[in-house]
Amino acid sequence: MAVVEEKKVGVWDKLAAVDRRWIYLISFLMIGGPLLFPLNLPIGVSPETAAIFRYIEQMPKGSIIALSMDFGSPLSENYPQARSVFAHALKIGMKVIIMGMWGQGATTTSVIMIDEMKAYAQKLGITAITEALGKYGERYVHLGLIPQSGTGVMQMAQVGVYPLLFPKDNYGNALETLPFNKAGKPITQFKASDIDLLVCFAAGTPGIEVYREYWWATGICKNLAIGAVGVSVAGYYPQMDAKIIIGIIPSTKGALEYDQLAGLVGGSGQSFATMDSQSLQHVFIIILLVVGNAGTIVATRRKRAT
Amino acid sequence: MSVEFASAIGLSLVVLCAYSFLYKENPFYRIMESIYVGSGVGWGLATSLFRFNQTLDPLYKNPGVYWWYTVAIFLGFFWYTYWSKKYFFLYRIPLSYGIGLSIGTSLYGVVYSTFIAQVTATFKGMGATPLETLNNILIAVGTFTAVLFFYFSREHTGALGYASKIGRYFILIFLGSAFGNTIMGRTALVITMTTELLKYPQWTMIPLVIGLFVVIELVKKIGYLREFSPTIAQAFDVPAKSEAQD
Numbered sequence: 001m002a003v004v005e006e007k008k009v010g011v012w013d014k015l016a017a018v019d020r021r022w023i024y025l026i027s028f029l030m031i032g033g034p035l036l037f038p039l040n041l042p043i044g045v046s047p048e049t050a051a052i053f054r055y056i057e058q059m060p061k062g063s064i065i066a067l068s069m070d071f072g073s074p075l076s077e078n079y080p081q082a083r084s085v086f087a088h089a090l091k092i093g094m095k096v097i098i099m100g101m102w103g104q105g106a107t108t109t110s111v112i113m114i115d116e117m118k119a120y121a122q123k124l125g126i127t128a129i130t131e132a133l134g135k136y137g138e139r140y141v142h143l144g145l146i147p148q149s150g151t152g153v154m155q156m157a158q159v160g161v162y163p164l165l166f167p168k169d170n171y172g173n174a175l176e177t178l179p180f181n182k183a184g185k186p187i188t189q190f191k192a193s194d195i196d197l198l199v200c201f202a203a204g205t206p207g208i209e210v211y212r213e214y215w216w217a218t219g220i221c222k223n224l225a226i227g228a229v230g231v232s233v234a235g236y237y238p239q240m241d242a243k244i245i246i247g248i249i250p251s252t253k254g255a256l257e258y259d260q261l262a263g264l265v266g267g268s269g270q271s272f273a274t275m276d277s278q279s280l281q282h283v284f285i286i287i288l289l290v291v292g293n294a295g296t297i298v299a300t301r302r303k304r305a306t
Numbered sequence: 307m308s309v310e311f312a313s314a315i316g317l318s319l320v321v322l323c324a325y326s327f328l329y330k331e332n333p334f335y336r337i338m339e340s341i342y343v344g345s346g347v348g349w350g351l352a353t354s355l356f357r358f359n360q361t362l363d364p365l366y367k368n369p370g371v372y373w374w375y376t377v378a379i380f381l382g383f384f385w386y387t388y389w390s391k392k393y394f395f396l397y398r399i400p401l402s403y404g405i406g407l408s409i410g411t412s413l414y415g416v417v418y419s420t421f422i423a424q425v426t427a428t429f430k431g432m433g434a435t436p437l438e439t440l441n442n443i444l445i446a447v448g449t450f451t452a453v454l455f456f457y458f459s460r461e462h463t464g465a466l467g468y469a470s471k472i473g474r475y476f477i478l479i480f481l482g483s484a485f486g487n488t489i490m491g492r493t494a495l496v497i498t499m500t501t502e503l504l505k506y507p508q509w510t511m512i513p514l515v516i517g518l519f520v521v522i523e524l525v526k527k528i529g530y531l532r533e534f535s536p537t538i539a540q541a542f543d544v545p546a547k548s549e550a551q552d
Contacts (some may be wrong), residue, residue: 024328031493031500077491103353129400145357154411213415230491234483241445242427244419251487252494264334274497281493282486299432 012295023288030284034276043275045257048240051247052225053088053261056197061093062183063196068211069098069105071203071229078105078201080255080268081227083113085199086140087120087267088258090132096140096182097195098170101149101206107170110142120267137169137178141187144170149206152213157192190213197246201227208236208245216244227254253278255278311507318508321499322515329519333541448476 032141036246056065067086071078089096098114100106120131132139143166146152147253155165162175168220169175180187182194192215202209208226228236249258254274264270293297323338365375384400388476427538428449433439451473454466462470526539 021329028496028500031496032504035497035501035504076494103350103357107353109348109429125359144360147357147361150408152411163364164361166366170362172360209420212419213412217415217419230487230489230494231484233487234480238424238427242424244423251490253490274494274501277497277500278490278493282489285489 012298015291016295016299027281027284030280031277034280035273039276040272040273040275041113041276041279043253043260043272045261046250046254048237048248049249049254050258050261051240051246051293052085052199053258055223055225056085056088056094057092059094059196062182063094064097064190064194065089065094066097066099066195066198068198068202069110070207071100071109072102073199075109077229077255078203078227078250078272079109079113080252081249081258082199082201082260083112083120084255084264084268085227085249085263086113087129088127088262090117090128090139091128091262091264093128093132093181097143097180097227097272098140099143099146099166101146101210102203103145103151103217105201105302108284109304110170114140114142116269117267120269124266126264137173137180141178141180142170146182149211153210153215157218158215160189160191161256162188162190195221195223197223199225199227202232203229204232208239210269212239212244214253225249233302270275301302314505314508315511318503318511319515321503325499326515327517331543332519375470447472452476 027248037271052126059065065085067082069078069082084100086096094199096104098110100110117129118133121133136142143161146156146165152165159165159195166175169178176186176188178187182190185194196213198221200211211221211224216224223246224244225246225248226236228251230251233248233250235249236245240248249255252268252270252273256265256272259265259268259270320338320341323334326332327335329408362375364372381400381403384396429446430442432501433442451469453473455470455473455477457470460466468487503512
């Protein structure tokens, strides 16, 4: 007669065998719950985001800020950052150039950003932004996609934006017809050196490293800042330490931080409720990490004992 | 039905179909996946052609001055000789031009900005405050020991062993920070989509889709789908009758 050894099933075994779909469900509830019933947890402002804000605030009116929309699918992170900086720049009288090395971010997303900014400014009655948005080609210009990324960026530094790089803007307007200028210098004569600050909203490569190598290293434009996706934020701190970049807007949290600094909460499209969801989700992940590691320790000890 | 209403419903269905993969592999997800890939490729192609046409604008306007564009276009076509055994050698012309241009233009910038500038910033010396000095020491020690961790030409014993172990802890702290930030990024994607789904009329699709999956599971359980259409049953992974009986 065969001896059937009954294996004792403990709590840890049950947890190890839990259907992952329960985790997805709890995760969804952690995210959806605060969106329906906000907790309004406080959000601090990181010094990296504040550094960009302070830099833009001290720039003279009419300075040129270029937004490089270098992202495709991670709309959730880079897009709010770009919206926030765009709103702030228009509010305080800066001139904005929108371009990018990634097709989606530089073209379609930028068009959506401009449209949504109009709706946001009208809804909240921020006349400075509404007026600026009404002056396309004067206060802001959407150049679109930089062809061949690195080569295009280099060409912008050495030859200029016109006529080879951007004979027309993203809407098909000939660049020479736009009144956009810097102290009387028309956009057709613009070079990278005319840009007072470049904020790169980068999801990956090509991204800030292209501007760093072609503009910063050669001294053509020393003022770079980045809106980074979460996965790459940690890698940019050494660059800020080396004074290559002025500051970092980290993921969606950075966008909301920037909104708070600029007094434009909602400008990025992010709300405090979304950060509540983030906080709860992180708490849930921490619990999973603790339980998972505890389970591994128990399993290892049990294995050693047998 | 307005365009906005229809697009909101469409968006909702697209997102829910994509998320249905979390439940299990299913035909709705596969349809969504194909639509996503197809629309992405189509959009990319359209954008590229638009941009290509726009770049050629100076040539259209002033062919006498910008005639040399045609040389570039001609050389560009050599990329396609990659697929010809006979003319493969022509493929090397644009390739060597591209590599040469990239290396030549970026060499200085890469070495200076990613190496020299950041190495210089690693060893800062004394700070303005004791805390800043401590921070500077931590950065220097962290960088030095983390690099030692990747020194493989000697066994990691003795002083080198201790140093590389400290370096490993610094690397782990970095990875922890990167992990936390990654969670934030991934969660942000879900939050954006959930925010959209919870709006009206998008949310109306949530019970509909969940109900659909419940019905499919029930139909699968009673084996009706298998008899109704073997093809559809196969798509939904309904086991064959013999397997089901086993």
